[in-house]
Amino acid sequence: MDISSIDESTTSDSISITPPPSKSPPLKPPPNSLCRVGSGASVIIDAEIGVEAESRKLPSSRFKGVVPQPNGRWGAQIYEKHQRVWLGTFNEEEEAARAYDTAAQRFRGRDAVTNFKPLSENEDEVEAAFLSTHSKAEIVDMLRKHTYGDELEQSRKNYGGKNRAPAENGGDTAARARGQLFEKAVTPSDVGKLNRLVIPKQHTEKHFPLQSGNNSKGVLLNFEDSGGKVWRFRYSYWNSSQSYVLTKGWSRFVKEKNLRAGDVVSFQRSTGPDKQLYIDWKSRSITNGVSGRAQPGQMVRLFGVNIFEVPRNGVDSCSGKRMIEMEILGLHSSKKQRVINAL
DNA sequence: ATGTGTGTTGAC
């Protein structure tokens, strides 16, 4: 694997790569003259003569960036700077072709020559935004893991406002990229004296590793918050209530973040090879003007510097950031609260 | 044992 060598230069700047002058995308698949029979060794049938010829030769793909594999599957690859970037292997030739298309658009811009791509140009804005907010390495990683479609879908769902994270600058976002696992609006008991957070069952089964027989005492999970602070929670199953819960460590989080019933905690997991877990939170509804909290449109200032503008359109992903900004500035939690109340 | 994806080469 050589993803690490992918350099990151064309991200937020407008596409400067010019398409090949003589070609006009999209590439249309040529007539189906080759038949792939079964899997493994290829058999090429000459349709004209009707003679079946055994051949060790692998069938060429009709698609750009797609190469046959010895076992009948298909590989996708793209070249950049004298180097091949492997995009993974796929069961279907078309699947590999789509992977190439995606990579081509990320590597070479919207006008890149592709196999299918410009078929649906309407909803492409979201995908274009998605591509531009992920590094090449991340996109390649998704393609190789066959998770690109899911990630894109996630991003569509989260596409509520314009407060998307800014594009990466040095290609360093590979370690930061994360996919949303789930969110929960915390209940009064989640932030009360029970010192636990109930994780909705459908989410635990989908996202969290605990298997009932496996670990009755639960496991310790590390979550990183937006300020880079790591929180360790015990994650376990409570037979009494038949629920999955975060216990030890949770109350400290509630206290430091000053979580209140109705606030939303969200969990993410790194999309990269490391499976780092992340936790973040946002206020229930800033527009409701919960006492002691910032109002919409208000500029949060600290030491004379504008650090955060409270969004006017209700809850969004930035609403917890004042805490984080203060953490960066090294304030203790008690002081943080005082600063907030003073705002 | 199987399959992936890299090393390599030569054409375009």
Next chain:
DNA sequence: TCAACACACATG
């Protein structure tokens, strides 16, 4: 830049 080919080596 690109795909064809062979096969080292990763994977289970």
